[in-house]
Amino acid sequence: MTGNSKILEVKGIKKSFPGVDALKDIDFSIKKGEVHALIGENGAGKSTFLKILSGNLQPDGGEIYFDGTRVKIENTQKAHHLGIAMVYQELSLVPYLSVAENIFQGHAFHKKKVLRVMNWKRMYDEAKSEITKYGLKINVKKKINQLGVGQQQLVEIIRAVSTDVKLLLLDEPTSALSEEEIRILFDSIINILRKKDVAIIYITHRLEEAFTIADKVTVFRDGEKIQTLNISDTDENQIIQLMVGRRIKNRYIKKEAWIGDTIFKVDGVTAEGLVKNCSFYAKEGEIVGLSGLMGAGRTELAKTLVGLYKKDSGKITVKNVEVNIQSPRDALESGVAYLAEDRKESLIFPLSVSCNITLPNLSQIFENGILHKDKEKAIGRTFIDKLKIEAQNESQKVMYLSGGNQQKVVLAKWIYRNVDVFLLDEPTRGIDVGAKIEVYNLMHDLLTQKKAIILISSELPEIISLSDRVYVMYQGSIAAEYKGEEITQENIIKSATGRSVKNEGKRIH
Numbered sequence: 001m002t003g004n005s006k007i008l009e010v011k012g013i014k015k016s017f018p019g020v021d022a023l024k025d026i027d028f029s030i031k032k033g034e035v036h037a038l039i040g041e042n043g044a045g046k047s048t049f050l051k052i053l054s055g056n057l058q059p060d061g062g063e064i065y066f067d068g069t070r071v072k073i074e075n076t077q078k079a080h081h082l083g084i085a086m087v088y089q090e091l092s093l094v095p096y097l098s099v100a101e102n103i104f105q106g107h108a109f110h111k112k113k114v115l116r117v118m119n120w121k122r123m124y125d126e127a128k129s130e131i132t133k134y135g136l137k138i139n140v141k142k143k144i145n146q147l148g149v150g151q152q153q154l155v156e157i158i159r160a161v162s163t164d165v166k167l168l169l170l171d172e173p174t175s176a177l178s179e180e181e182i183r184i185l186f187d188s189i190i191n192i193l194r195k196k197d198v199a200i201i202y203i204t205h206r207l208e209e210a211f212t213i214a215d216k217v218t219v220f221r222d223g224e225k226i227q228t229l230n231i232s233d234t235d236e237n238q239i240i241q242l243m244v245g246r247r248i249k250n251r252y253i254k255k256e257a258w259i260g261d262t263i264f265k266v267d268g269v270t271a272e273g274l275v276k277n278c279s280f281y282a283k284e285g286e287i288v289g290l291s292g293l294m295g296a297g298r299t300e301l302a303k304t305l306v307g308l309y310k311k312d313s314g315k316i317t318v319k320n321v322e323v324n325i326q327s328p329r330d331a332l333e334s335g336v337a338y339l340a341e342d343r344k345e346s347l348i349f350p351l352s353v354s355c356n357i358t359l360p361n362l363s364q365i366f367e368n369g370i371l372h373k374d375k376e377k378a379i380g381r382t383f384i385d386k387l388k389i390e391a392q393n394e395s396q397k398v399m400y401l402s403g404g405n406q407q408k409v410v411l412a413k414w415i416y417r418n419v420d421v422f423l424l425d426e427p428t429r430g431i432d433v434g435a436k437i438e439v440y441n442l443m444h445d446l447l448t449q450k451k452a453i454i455l456i457s458s459e460l461p462e463i464i465s466l467s468d469r470v471y472v473m474y475q476g477s478i479a480a481e482y483k484g485e486e487i488t489q490e491n492i493i494k495s496a497t498g499r500s501v502k503n504e505g506k507r508i509h
C-alpha cells in the first residue's frame, strides 16, 4: 500500500565544493512506500544529495522536512534517529569482522548480568533471522572478507534495514550484484520494505532497473534537478535524453578489430576450493568474455591467474612463454594486469588522479632517480581528456571524485601500464550510459595495439555486444565456449545454470 503523505520534502538544497556547484536549488519529495529512482551522469550530484539526507554532508542552503516537520540533519546519528538509513556506493563494512558483527555494529549484545561479556549466541541468532527474513543464505559467522562483493553489498543493505527505517537511501546498490542477487534485492528486500511503507531513494545507472522497481524517476544533470516523472509515463530514451541534455546513441556497435596470434593461454588451472581445471585462450585483438552466475568463479579465476590466490596446478603462457606468477607484481612483469571488481582495491584515495594513474608504472616517470612531476601531470591530463574524467585537474585527490569518475581512474591506471593481457573485472561498474561508450572505445584502442582483453561483466548485454568469444563458468569450471552467432543470452544463461554440458563437439585449445 502506497501511503499518500510525504515522508520527505526538500526545498532549495544547495551544496558547493571548491570549484564545483554539486547541487543547485534542489526541490524533491518522496511519499511513504514509494520507490524513487535517481538517475544522472557521473558527477551529476546524486551521491552528494543522498549524503546530505543521511547527515554525512551539510547543505549550504535549503530546507528539509521529514514526516511534516522541518529538521536539520546535523550528523548520521540524527539521520538514524529520524529513521533514515543509507547504503553507500563504496562498501563500508569491517572486513575482518563477521557478518553478524557487521550487521549489529554499534549495538552490543551483552549478557544480562555480566555487562562486559558478549552474548555471541544471541547475536548470531538474531543476525541469522535478519538474513533469512529476506531469503538470503549467508553464514553469519563468516568474516566479511570471505564474501564476494555482491554478498557484502547485500549484508550492507540488511544492516541498514535492521534498524527501524522509514527512508532508505541506496547508492547504486546493484552495481556489485549478480542477476541472482539483484532478484533477491528486488523481490525480497525492496518489496518487503515497500509493503511496510518504507520510502526508498535508489541511485542506479541501469535504466532498466528503474522500470522494474521504481514508481518514479528523477533526473539530475550538472547539479540540477531536471525532471521527476512517473515511471509509467516515460521510457529509456526520454530518460537518457534528459540525463545528457541531447540525444545520444544508446547502443555501442562493436568495431571490427584485427585478430592475431594466441597471446594468453591458460591450461588446467586449479585453485583448491575456488576453480577447477580451467583452460582458455585469448588472441591479440580479441575480447574474450567470461560469464557466469554469482559464485561461479569468474573473479576467483582472474585472481588466481594474477597470483592473488594460490594456484595449485596448471600452466599460464604469455606470448608462447610459460610464466610463473605468484603475485600481482609477477603478473604485471609477465604482461598481465588485473582490474579488480572493487575499486577500493585499486586506488589510493588521498593521492591525486595523476599519481594513481602512474603508480603502477613509476619507472616511466623516473629519470636518473628523479621523479618527473611534469611528466606525471601530463599523463594525468591525457587520461582526463581521453576518458572524460570529471576532475578539477590532474592534481585533485581521487577521494573527491564521484564514484563513476573514480572507476575511470582505475581503468586509466591499468591502461597506462601497457601490458599485453588485460583482465577487466566489471570495468564499467558505476559508469553512466554515455561514458560507457568512451570506455568501450578505449578498449577498442587496446585491441588495435595487439592487446587481449578478458572481460568479466555481470551485464549480459555488455558481454554479448563486446565479446569475440565467451566462456561461461559454472561451479568453478569453464562449462562452455561460444563464438559469433552462438553468443546469445539464451546459450549463456543455459550454460551458466548448468543446463548444458560442455560445448557440443568443440574443444577448447
Ligand SMILES: Nc1ncnc2c1ncn2[C@@H]1O[C@H](COP(=O)(O)OP(=O)(O)OP(=O)(O)O)[C@@H](O)[C@H]1O
Residues within 6 Å of the ligand: 017, 018, 020, 022, 040, 041, 042, 043, 044, 045, 046, 047, 048, 049, 089, 390, 391, 399, 400, 401, 402, 403, 404, 405, 430, 432
Ligand atoms: N568531498 C568532495 N570534495 C570536492 N568535490 C566533491 C566532493 N564530493 C563530490 N564532489 C564533486 O561534486 C560533484 C558531484 O559528485 P557526486 O559524487 O554527487 O556525483 P554522482 O552523481 O554521485 O556521480 P557518480 O555517478 O559518478 O557516482 C562532482 O563534480 C564531484 O567531483
Ligand SMILES: [Mg+2]
Residues within 6 Å of the ligand: 046, 047, 048, 089, 171, 402, 403, 404
Ligand atoms: Mg555517486
